[in-house]
Amino acid sequence: MRVNSLTEENYLKALxxxxxxxxxxxxxxxxxxxxxxxxxxxxxMKKLAAKRLVxxxxxxxxxLTKKGRQEAAGIVRKHRLTEMFLVDKMGFGWEQVHxxxxxIEHIKSPAFFDKxxxxxxxxxxxxxxxxxPDKTGKIEWKHYEKLSDCKPGDKVTLSAVLNSSSDFLKFLNSRDLKLGVNLKIDSIEPFDKTITISIGKRKEVLSNLVCEKLLVEKVT
Amino acid sequence: MRVNSLTEENYLKALxxxxxxxxxxxxxxxxxxxxxxxxxxxxxMKKLAAKRLVxxxxxxxxxLTKKGRQEAAGIVRKHRLTEMFLVDKMGFGWEQVHxxxxxIEHIKSPAFFDKxxxxxxxxxxxxxxxxxPDKTGKIEWKHYEKLSDCKPGDKVTLSAVLNSSSDFLKFLNSRDLKLGVNLKIDSIEPFDKTITISIGKRKEVLSNLVCEKLLVEKVT
DNA sequence: TTATAAAGTTAGATTGATCTAACAAATTTT
DNA sequence: AAAATTTGTTAGATCAATCTAACTTTATAA
Structure with missing residues (x-):
């Protein structure tokens, strides 16, 4: 009743x-x-319920029970620390690390992730x-807003992306959209909510599907 | 017929x-x-034979077939690169990395290990x-000798250890025996082949069991 | 060189993670 | 509220990796 299998971990993470x-x-x-x-x-679910994880x-x-939530957060912690390590210490691009x-999130070695x-x-x-997530399992999201919820005229900073797939991030790379860039919303097409933005002097047109995956912070 | 399971990989490595x-x-x-x-x-074995690995x-x-040997060497390559990375780039002790x-040797990502x-x-x-092992699967051992095969009076450098377990390496740590130290064989007890060595001014007594795990190079 | 021991195989069971087919409950639609 | 749809469960099968018990082959020893 101590260690969870790789499969169980994936259920917890999904939950x-x-x-x-x-x-x-x-x-x-x-x-x-x-x-x-x-x-x-x-x-x-019967098995995880017997282990008091759900x-x-x-x-x-x-x-998820409290215990289940903590175990899941532990896996997410390992995942995100690893991504950070791969980018910052090993020189991978953000599109390569997911x-x-x-x-690696399934590696059993607290020392490895602590290091x-x-x-x-x-x-x-x-x-x-x-x-x-911190070691206790707490996960604190900043107060971001979806780019798809912004209004024309808004000036924002790109702060997070809700999809870490290689394909999506390569698309962002191709438009020079990285975390920290400043955007201005020029206009929103009412029909399909396509958004036209300015990045400095450059203009880009982004579909609603893309904008829903981009989290931004208002700049004043 | 392409990817091997974790279990299969462990059989190949053992072979x-x-x-x-x-x-x-x-x-x-x-x-x-x-x-x-x-x-x-x-x-x-029937399964691995069907995959032409043994x-x-x-x-x-x-x-092992040639193919099996190469796959096995690939896993060992990943294992040893990882150990090196953990020690040299992450600051772990050699006793912590095995x-x-x-x-980590089972991670499927050539890019990760190439990096x-x-x-x-x-x-x-x-x-x-x-x-x-190199990328083609070749593994080249230097011409080392077991400390247990040395003679009194021999002067040698400790060059490799044949056991990477935490316990064994902690024992070596406790005696300040690291790779590269120079030893002189003072005497060998005929009864149980216990060896007395000098490291600089310090003397140590090592059992035959330990000496069989220590690979050395003669110094002239 | 036969008897005994060791090594290896076959058959059948078990466990974890998955599936399909058939049925049951809950929800939505008409 | 009855019918239709969606959602969820049960039962039973499959596959990988393991086991034990019983049997066979090979090696060793008397």
């Missing part, structure tokens, strides 16, 4: 990710997120602007 | 380790080395003095 909005997660959503079938989820009753939504961190943490100077944000 | 002496390995030895039962080995026929000893590397290699300046030896 945490899906809990951002509602804190209750459906079997269906979890199955889709993990690309597995619902019966597999049902049986795993709250689960037939036909009711799933909730898949590697996805594997990363120390070498990095105890960072609080990963290369994509997401908060690194 | 390579056991091949140092004879290049043919018995089911029994492999079972003992992996702390599993013989029938499990038999069935895995040569295997009933009641005959097991041999267990972490044992996990380590580059940051380390393409090292050829790991922190325990073992050669890092």
């Amino acid at each position: 945490l990710a899906l809990s951002v909005t509602s804190d209750e997660v459906s079997v269906n959503d979890l199955a889709k997120h993990l690309a597995i079938k619902m019966p597999t989820v049902t049986s795993m 709250q689960y009753e037939s036909y009711k939504p799933i909730k 898949d590697i961190a996805e594997q 990363m943490d120390e070498l990095l100077g105890f960072p609080t944000l990963d290369p994509h602007g997401s908060p690194i | 390579l380790a056991l091949s140092v002496t004879s290049d043919e390995v018995s089911v029994n030895d492999l079972a003992k080395h992996l702390a599993i039962k013989m029938p499990t080995v038999t069935s895995m 040569q295997y026929e009933s009641y005959k000893p097991i041999k 267990d972490i590397a044992e996990q 380590m290699d580059e940051l380390l300046g393409f090292p050829t030896l790991d922190p325990h003095g073992s050669p890092i």
Whole structure:
């Protein structure tokens, strides 16, 4: 009843990710997120419930317990510390690190991640602007806003991205969109919510799909 | 027929380790080395033979194929690069790195290990003095000798250790025995082959069990 | 050179993680 | 509120990796 399997860890992580909005997660959503079938989820929920990592009753939504949430946060902590290490200490681009961190997050060695943490100077944000959970499992998001929720005329700084996939980040790279750049919202197309922004003198047109993945802070 | 499971990788690594002496390995030895039962080995050998990673026929000893040997060397390469990285770039002691590397060696990301290699300046030896296999799978051991095979009066340099376990290396640490130290063999007890050595002015008594794990080079 | 011991294999069971097919409950639509 | 749809569960199968028990082959020793 002590260590969780790699598979169990992935369920916990998925549950945490899906809990951002509602804190209750459906079997269906979890199955889709993990690309597995619902019966597999049902049986795993029974196992995780027996380990007191989730709250689960037939036909009711799933909730992480405090213990489950902490274990999940521990994995996310390892993931984000790793991403930070790969970028800051090893020279990878932010678009290269997600898949590697996805594997390294399962390494069992507190000393390894403590050392990363120390070498990095105890960072609080990963290369994509997401908060690194602290050792107790607390995860503190800054008060960001989605670019898709901004108004024409707003001046903002790009502070985080909600998708760390290589493809998305390569797209941002191609437009020179990195964390910290300052943007001005020029106009929003009412029909499809496409946004035209200025970055210095350059103009870019970004689809709503993209803007929903970009978190910004207002600058005054 | 492309990727090997973690379990398969561990069989290949074990086969390579056991091949140092004879290049043919018995089911029994492999079972003992992996702390599993013989029938499990038999069935895995059938699988690895189907993947052309080993040569295997009933009641005959097991041999790695060229392909199997290369895959095994690839894992050892990842293991030893990792150990080197942990010591040289992250500040771990040589006694701390084996267990972490044992996990990281299974990470699937050529870029990750290439980056380590580059940051380390393409090292050829790991922190325990073992050669890092090159990318083609070649492993070149220097011409070392076991301390247990030396004669009284020999002056030698400690060049490698044949056991990377934390316990063994802590023992060496406690005696200030690191790679590169110069030793003189003072005497060998005929009864149990215990060796007395001088390190500068200090004297140490080392059991035969320990001396068999220490590889040295003669100094002239 | 036969008897005994050691090494190796086969057969069948177990466990974890997955699946499909069939059924049941809950929700949504008409 | 009945019908249709979606969601969730159960039952039973599969696959990988392991085990034990029983049997066979090979090696060793008397």
